[in-house]
Amino acid sequence: MAANSKFISEPKTAAPRLGVDKGPIHMVEAGLIDQITELGWKVKFDGHHQFEDINAENDPPIGILKNPRLVSRVCEAVATSVGDVARAGQLPITLGGDHSLAMGTISGTLSAHPEACVIWVDAHADINTADSTDSGNIHGMPVSFLIGLGTPVAEFSWVKPLLRTDRIVYIGLRDVDAAEKRILRENNIKAFSMHEVDKYGIGKVVELALDHVNPNRDRPIHLSFDVDALDPSVAPSTGTPVRGGLTFREGHYICEAISETGLLAALDLMEVNPSLADEASVLQTVAVGCSLVRSALGQYIFPTMK
Numbered sequence: 001m002a003a004n005s006k007f008i009s010e011p012k013t014a015a016p017r018l019g020v021d022k023g024p025i026h027m028v029e030a031g032l033i034d035q036i037t038e039l040g041w042k043v044k045f046d047g048h049h050q051f052e053d054i055n056a057e058n059d060p061p062i063g064i065l066k067n068p069r070l071v072s073r074v075c076e077a078v079a080t081s082v083g084d085v086a087r088a089g090q091l092p093i094t095l096g097g098d099h100s101l102a103m104g105t106i107s108g109t110l111s112a113h114p115e116a117c118v119i120w121v122d123a124h125a126d127i128n129t130a131d132s133t134d135s136g137n138i139h140g141m142p143v144s145f146l147i148g149l150g151t152p153v154a155e156f157s158w159v160k161p162l163l164r165t166d167r168i169v170y171i172g173l174r175d176v177d178a179a180e181k182r183i184l185r186e187n188n189i190k191a192f193s194m195h196e197v198d199k200y201g202i203g204k205v206v207e208l209a210l211d212h213v214n215p216n217r218d219r220p221i222h223l224s225f226d227v228d229a230l231d232p233s234v235a236p237s238t239g240t241p242v243r244g245g246l247t248f249r250e251g252h253y254i255c256e257a258i259s260e261t262g263l264l265a266a267l268d269l270m271e272v273n274p275s276l277a278d279e280a281s282v283l284q285t286v287a288v289g290c291s292l293v294r295s296a297l298g299q300y301i302f303p304t305m306k
């Protein structure tokens with residue numbers, strides 16, 4: 001674990017369901033910075049990044065892709081920030097916010113750690129291409145851009161195809177479009193769906209996932225955690241909830257096991273959307289998000305127990 005961790009929270013992405021940009025603010029206001037400091041990390045938080053407001057009139061769809069210019073500019077800025085933090089030997093933590101941001105965070109990580117692998121924890125594969133998306137919501141597409149799949153979109157030409165298909169593995173999938181299933185199959189991308197979690201248990205799934213992308217446990221790990229990977233009863237206030245998700249403990253085990261490797265190089269905690277539920281559900285989801293971050297940063301690892 002790097003001596004420092006740094007907060008980069010990007011509230012300003014255009015999300016199909018408004019409000020996801022407020023997720024980071026709620027987590028910081030819930031005291032996450034102090035909570036991480038108390039774990040022994042030196043936290044550098046330079047405030048919630050504000051991005052020029054590109055209003056919808058100046059950002060018409062490209063094909064059916066929604067808010068393409070805003071999403072692209074925010075993600076490119078995030079890529080620069082995350083890359084700078086990683087190159088300085090710090091651990092970038094990005095609070096989302098729309099999962100489209102992972103185009104930026106993972107681009108940043110790979111610019112600093114070309115050998116890094118990605119653990120993508122999500123109910124969804126987020127691998128639709130500009131050709132396959134039905135919704136035009138870019139939060140369902142970041143992985144395809146990072147790998148370089150589908151017809152290129154000029155607005156996103158800054159995203160270089162740096163992510164190898166054998167360096168990403170999914171945990172928690174249960175809502176994957178037919179086109180995405182074909183993309184995963186054709187590209188031999190490894191995925192442990194909720195079926196495998198039920199079948200093998202989360203401990204074995206995490207071990208198998210790491211064996212696939214990090215067999216010698218010598219590659220930096222970028223953990224991109226979408227809270228909708230958790231069951232909606234655990235994290236209700238999120239944009240695309242899907243029943244039959246990870247339990248509270250399964251979600252935390254993933255973070256703890258990656259923390260235990262000592263290889264965590266970057267963390268995204270995404271899709272907390274405080275505008276979608278009653279206050280108690282929002283507080284619950286924000287608290288779970290904060291708890292997952294803490295567990296990825298070693299809250300539950302007690303060296304004496306090794």
Ligand SMILES: N[C@@H](CSCCS(N)(=O)=O)C(=O)O
Pocket residue numbers: 098099100122123124125126128133134135136137139140141175176177226228239240271
């Ligand atoms: N596959 C669907 C849903 S994508 C859900 C995106 S997220 N980031 O997992 O909430 C689509 O492409 O719109």
Ligand SMILES: [Mn+2]
Pocket residue numbers: 015016020097098099100139239271
């Ligand atoms: Mn979203």
Ligand SMILES: [Mn+2]
Pocket residue numbers: 099122124126139226271
């Ligand atoms: Mn996602």
Ligand SMILES: [Mn+2]
Pocket residue numbers: 122123124226228229240271
């Ligand atoms: Mn999701």
